[in-house]
Amino acid sequence: MVSAPLASVRSGAPAKERLRLWIRILRASRLIEAVLRERLKTRFDTTLPRFDVLSALDRAPEGMAMSDISRFLLVSNGNVTGIVERLVTDGLASRTKRDGDRRTSIIKLTPAGKEAFAAMAEAHERWVDELLGSLPEDEARALAGTLKTFESNWEGGV
Amino acid sequence: MVSAPLASVRSGAPAKERLRLWIRILRASRLIEAVLRERLKTRFDTTLPRFDVLSALDRAPEGMAMSDISRFLLVSNGNVTGIVERLVTDGLASRTKRDGDRRTSIIKLTPAGKEAFAAMAEAHERWVDELLGSLPEDEARALAGTLKTFESNWEGGV
DNA sequence: GTATGAAATTTTAAGGTTGAAATATATCCG
DNA sequence: CGGATATATTTCAACCTTAAAATTTCATAC
Known part of the structure; x- marks a missing residue:
């Protein structure tokens, strides 16, 4: 045994923190998707x-x-x-x-x-703007930036 | 005609910004979901x-x-x-x-x-920690906070 | 040219997903 | 009580989704 698992060394309890984040991402996207799906159906069949x-x-x-x-x-x-x-x-x-x-x-x-x-x-663009309307402009931009970096890292890493 | 559409007044071009954010959320969750699905299948059937x-x-x-x-x-x-x-x-x-x-x-x-x-x-917790590993701890926390607020606003609004 | 392997796509079987209709039970009210 | 309405769940048809197998076509190496 050389060392504790890396994850535990990095910081306090990162696994739990990231798990919570993942659950939030998942729920947010499902909430939004459900609305978009329903509207596409009723308004555009x-x-x-x-x-x-x-x-x-x-x-x-x-x-x-x-x-x-x-x-x-x-x-x-x-x-x-x-x-x-x-x-x-x-x-x-x-x-x-x-x-x-x-x-x-x-x-x-x-x-x-x-x-x-x-x-x-x-219509889709309007809906998304409405659904994400509670996010302040700057937070939206920051969030997008973080996710963009994440996606970029994906190709190389994972 | 009393005023321009609210969305245009709030700031420069928020709709596009929020649309971009939505696309990023969607892609991130699909990328992660695909990996989790595949691993659940191969390791736990x-x-x-x-x-x-x-x-x-x-x-x-x-x-x-x-x-x-x-x-x-x-x-x-x-x-x-x-x-x-x-x-x-x-x-x-x-x-x-x-x-x-x-x-x-x-x-x-x-x-x-x-x-x-x-x-x-x-296993799931380990995988998520690994897949989100490229996100710095503080950004992960900020992201989670923003999304939490978003979800809270959901019940009241939308 | 002909086998061999790679690439693009479709097919198939199993399961997930929705919205709407159907079923069964509960509750409420006159 | 008895009818109307509401609630919990299942059924149904249509579509989406995947992974894996099958098909077709192409490219390469003898």
């Missing part, structure tokens, strides 16, 4: 996963491969298959083959998809 | 929702009604039905009727359930 995919596609006018979408949204490949399928059926997205690689589909928003997303995005 | 229910039950030695569980975990009633069903099948939870009200079931951990949860909780 759509779902959060569909909105997420539209949102990803909207930032990529040149289109995205299926795997780009799943990587960006942090969901599995098979998951995206079904959602895109329904978006295509509904006329909001299109899929074409990429020249030179018949494995890859390129998914794009259709004009109808762009239009539908624009309306949703506008 | 269970799922995050099951773990969540066990965790809720563990804090309530006297047992919980189905609706207590769903309210606490922020999920729907019907959802809990299925998860508890499987926990009971696996011998980790028990359901009994409450005297005087035959609508209500009281769900409790069995001894096997307590034991299984204890092992998982210990």
Whole structure:
């Protein structure tokens, strides 16, 4: 035995503290998600996963491969298959083959998809602003900064 | 027309700022959840929702009604039905009727359930500590405080 | 060119999730 | 008492989600 576990050495009781933080992050995101989901349903008759995919596609006018979408949204490949399928059926997205690689589909928003997303995005932004309205501007910025650093560290570390 | 929209008056461009924050919260929680889910599966052959229910039950030695569980975990009633069903099948939870009200079931951990949860909780706490390890202690505390306030405001407002 | 392995995607099975409808029980009030 | 209303829960259909297996296509090395 060379030393106590690192975690115990770092400081008082960090594990408990971080666990509490994690629970708070989880609850906050679930509270917000629940409201957004419900509003997307009642006002636009759509779902959060569909909105997420539209949102990803909207930032990529040149289109995205299926795997780009799943990587960006942090969901599995098979998951995206079904959602895109329904978006295509509904006329909001299109899929074409990429020249030179018949494995890859390129998914794009259709004009109808762009239009539908624009309306949703506008409402979505208002809702989020409302739901997070109790956070003072500076705290929001600080929080975002901390989480950004966290996410950056993720790629390298974990 | 009396005034510009409140959001625009409060300060520069708060909506965008809060939207960014929301996206970061969402991504952070998805990143962490993905790891926890994968580890619960490989090391304990269970799922995050099951773990969540066990965790809720563990804090309530006297047992919980189905609706207590769903309210606490922020999920729907019907959802809990299925998860508890499987926990009971696996011998980790028990359901009994409450005297005087035959609508209500009281769900409790069995001894096997307590034991299984204890092992998982210990690992879970270590994992979270590891995954959030890149956050300095003071930032973690600040973040938790902000989120706590946010959650408190929730009940009153929104 | 042809085997071999890598890459992109879909399929499949199991389970999670919701909102709404259905069921069962309790309570309240005239 | 008996009907109306409220509460606790389950059922249902549709969709989301994952991990793993299967499929298709590509790239590389003989």
